[in-house]
Amino acid sequence: MSTPVTPLEGKVALVTGAARAQGRAHAVRLASEGADVVVTDICAPVSESVSYPAPTPDDLAETVRLVEEAGGRSLSAVLDIRELGALQDLVTRTIATFGRLDIVVANAGVLNWGRLWELPEDDWDMVIGVNLSGTWRTIRAAVPAMISAGNGGSIIIVSSSAGLKATPGNGHYSASKAGLVALTNSLALEAGEFGIRVNSIHPYSVDTPMIDPDGMAEIFGRFPSYLHSFSPMPLKNVLADGVSTLADFMPPEEVADVVSFLAGDGSRSISGVQVPFDRGALRY
Numbered sequence: 440m441s442t443p444v445t446p447l448e449g450k451v452a453l454v455t456g457a458a459r460a461q462g463r464a465h466a467v468r469l470a471s472e473g474a475d476v477v478v479t480d481i482c483a484p485v486s487e488s489v490s491y492p493a494p495t496p497d498d499l500a501e502t503v504r505l506v507e508e509a510g511g512r513s514l515s516a517v518l519d520i521r522e523l524g525a526l527q528d529l530v531t532r533t534i535a536t537f538g539r540l541d542i543v544v545a546n547a548g549v550l551n552w553g554r555l556w557e558l559p560e561d562d563w564d565m566v567i568g569v570n571l572s573g574t575w576r577t578i579r580a581a582v583p584a585m586i587s588a589g590n591g592g593s594i595i596i597v598s599s600s601a602g603l604k605a606t607p608g609n610g611h612y613s614a615s616k617a618g619l620v621a622l623t624n625s626l627a628l629e630a631g632e633f634g635i636r637v638n639s640i641h642p643y644s645v646d647t648p649m650i651d652p653d654g655m656a657e658i659f660g661r662f663p664s665y666l667h668s669f670s671p672m673p674l675k676n677v678l679a680d681g682v683s684t685l686a687d688f689m690p691p692e693e694v695a696d697v698v699s700f701l702a703g704d705g706s707r708s709i710s711g712v713q714v715p716f717d718r719g720a721l722r723y
């Protein structure tokens with residue numbers, strides 16, 4: 440049996456953190472496969488202690504344009520995933536407009552650096568608040584609507600390799616992403632009876648603004664031994680012309696390949712699984 444060109448035709452997806460980078464790549468990929476895609480982002484700095492720049496509302500508008508160019512209908516909202524009411528309003532608009540919600544890509548996240556016993560309380564609260572609690576709020580808003588729609592669905596939680604291993608220098612980020620593993624696995628059991636699958640993906644070294652060379656140079660300059668936990672990826676990138684290179688960073692579109700697989704029927708029996716996306720680096 441051949442795979443349909445638009446296997447997600449008739450499905451509706453929600454992608455958080457979609458103004459740029461990985462979130463945008465996921466939104467555009469799902470649209471190109473036939474889905475209507477609701478996109479959201481805070482489009483502003485989450486905190487002054489985040490060293491890399493934030494996206495703008497224009498970036499989110501560009502994602503909407505790209506989703507529509509890829510063939511999907513779209514809705515968008517500038518919101519903070521730490522605000523449950525705003526997420527619930529967006530889900531209500533989604534159901535009013537499209538009648539269903541099938542796919543959630545809980546992708547929004549934030550990173551900053553510091554040793555655990557030196558972190559300002561605000562940094563701990565901010566990173567846990569966005570990455571862990573904000574992802575729970577995304578689920579809290581979306582799952583009741585998915586259950587009511589009665590079509591089952593797929594939830595993809597964007598964790599990190601830092602959710603599966605120690606990452607000295609950003610232990611609060613690691614703790615937030617490890618918390619997402621527990622959230623994923625418990626939700627997979629709870630939502631399974633409604634036909635909703637839940638899996639987490641664990642990227643490493645994806646070429647996005649979050650990878651801030653200055654912030655990393657500063658922490659690794661102070662604590663060179665921490666570099667050991669941020670090893671190069673062992674798997675060579677074999678290009679179409681046969682040239683192999685050791686890639687330092689992977690493009691967001693490669694992560695979208697995995698999201699697309701987990702969103703679609705090809706993964707219909709996969710739930711409660713952690714999928715590393717790191718060209719084998721976890722095994723060091």
Ligand SMILES: NC(=O)c1ccc[n+]([C@@H]2O[C@H](COP(=O)([O-])OP(=O)(O)OC[C@H]3O[C@@H](n4cnc5c(N)ncnc54)[C@H](O)[C@@H]3O)[C@@H](O)[C@H]2O)c1
Binds near residue numbers: 600643649
């Ligand atoms: N880049 C990497 O190497 C890497 C590795 C592992 C995991 N991740 C994870 O991948 C996801 C996407 O990150 P990215 O690499 O595309 O970086 P990014 O900074 O470009 O994307 C994150 C997006 O989330 C949005 N966001 C942050 N806080 C928000 C909030 N409170 N409410 C709504 N939106 C918010 C940001 O504005 C941004 O657009 C994140 O969860 C990140 O932790 C990234």
